[in-house]
Amino acid sequence: MTTDYKEKIGELTGIEVIVKNGIDVEKLRKLLLAGVGAEFFTYYYYTILRMHCTGRDGEGIKEIVEDARIEDRNHFEAMVPRLYEIGGALPRDVRQFADLAGCPDAYLPEDWEDVEQILKVLLEAERCAIRSWGEVCDYTTDKDHRTYAIAQAIMQEEIEHEAWFVELLTKRPSGHFRRSYVGQSPHTAGHGGLQHL
Amino acid sequence: MFKVCNVSDIKENSLNKFTIEKKDILVGKRNGKFFACDNSCPHRGASLHKGVYKENNVVCYMHNYEFDVVTGKLTNMKSWKKSDTWIEQNPAWRESGDLIMYEIEIKQNQVYVKIPPNQ
Numbered sequence: 001m002t003t004d005y006k007e008k009i010g011e012l013t014g015i016e017v018i019v020k021n022g023i024d025v026e027k028l029r030k031l032l033l034a035g036v037g038a039e040f041f042t043y044y045y046y047t048i049l050r051m052h053c054t055g056r057d058g059e060g061i062k063e064i065v066e067d068a069r070i071e072d073r074n075h076f077e078a079m080v081p082r083l084y085e086i087g088g089a090l091p092r093d094v095r096q097f098a099d100l101a102g103c104p105d106a107y108l109p110e111d112w113e114d115v116e117q118i119l120k121v122l123l124e125a126e127r128c129a130i131r132s133w134g135e136v137c138d139y140t141t142d143k144d145h146r147t148y149a150i151a152q153a154i155m156q157e158e159i160e161h162e163a164w165f166v167e168l169l170t171k172r173p174s175g176h177f178r179r180s181y182v183g184q185s186p187h188t189a190g191h192g193g194l195q196h197l
Numbered sequence: 198m199f200k201v202c203n204v205s206d207i208k209e210n211s212l213n214k215f216t217i218e219k220k221d222i223l224v225g226k227r228n229g230k231f232f233a234c235d236n237s238c239p240h241r242g243a244s245l246h247k248g249v250y251k252e253n254n255v256v257c258y259m260h261n262y263e264f265d266v267v268t269g270k271l272t273n274m275k276s277w278k279k280s281d282t283w284i285e286q287n288p289a290w291r292e293s294g295d296l297i298m299y300e301i302e303i304k305q306n307q308v309y310v311k312i313p314p315n316q
Contacts, residue, residue, distance in 0.1 A: 022219045027237070030242055031242055098289075099287065104276075105287065128259070131259050138244065
């Protein structure tokens with residue numbers, strides 16, 4: 001992490017204002033790193049889970065798993081620039097990144113041919129993500145408007161993902177229809193320079 | 198020492214968050230005894246005041262890690278997937294420190310907490 005910039009230009013105003021509002025920047029960096037780590041590795045594990053959505057039952061959920069998979073990747077893309085803005089960074093070694101992720105690895109279940117077991121893994125991953133971004137929202141509300149806006153947008157999509165998987169598991173209506181296209185990210189798309197969308 | 202609140206503000210079996218000198222601390226009362234610690238879970242930083250008690254432990258709502266509120270020690274890490282533990286996860290991911298405990302004192306119906314300057 002480069003620190004000598006302060007000698008040249010002083011502290012970034014974007015950091016100064018959140019510190020004055022009571023944000024512990026080091027704590028926020030850790031929360032964001034845990035959050036983007038969870039998204040990055042969820043994207044990875046969802047790829048494996050989606051590959052195993054097979055047969056008639058699996059085919060029925062494959063596209064919705066894909067929607068969640070790509071949107072989780074978008075969440076990583078949306079928040080990582082903010083991590084760097086506040087002086088944080090991604091670990092140089094991806095293994096270290098995995099160990100710091102805010103959510104457990106969403107491993108393929110042993111009995112993956114039972115689609116319900118895959119759905120339970122997906123659901124728990126979304127629930128952890130909601131809690132994780134909820135922590136960021138709680139910590140930044142009224143103190144760090146920029147981080148809050150991104151985390152709040154991500155959380156909205158995570159809550160929708162949870163509702164999708166609950167509906168598939170229990171038939172409880174989610175209130176949603178599927179996305180217009182894969183990776184739509186209706187809440188997050190305006191954040192983090194998601195130019196590939 | 199920092200004055201935090203009145204004794205009557207801390208109910209038995211409650212978990213209460215206070216912000217002292219920009220630091221979030223947890224003050225609770227379990228089995229008639231007051232305790233104070235950093236409000237961040239040492240595992241991944243979740244807010245411990247959102248957790249619940251189980252015996253003499255506070256259980257973090259994020260990953261169900263359990264910490265003894267007297268000693269601060271990590272005592273259990275229950276997984277949603279397997280009933281006993283997060284054993285299926287990578288050991289490095291499971292790793293966690295103990296709670297950062299703070300000295301607490303009751304004087305004239307007021308709760309005081311000592312937070313070392315380096316924390």
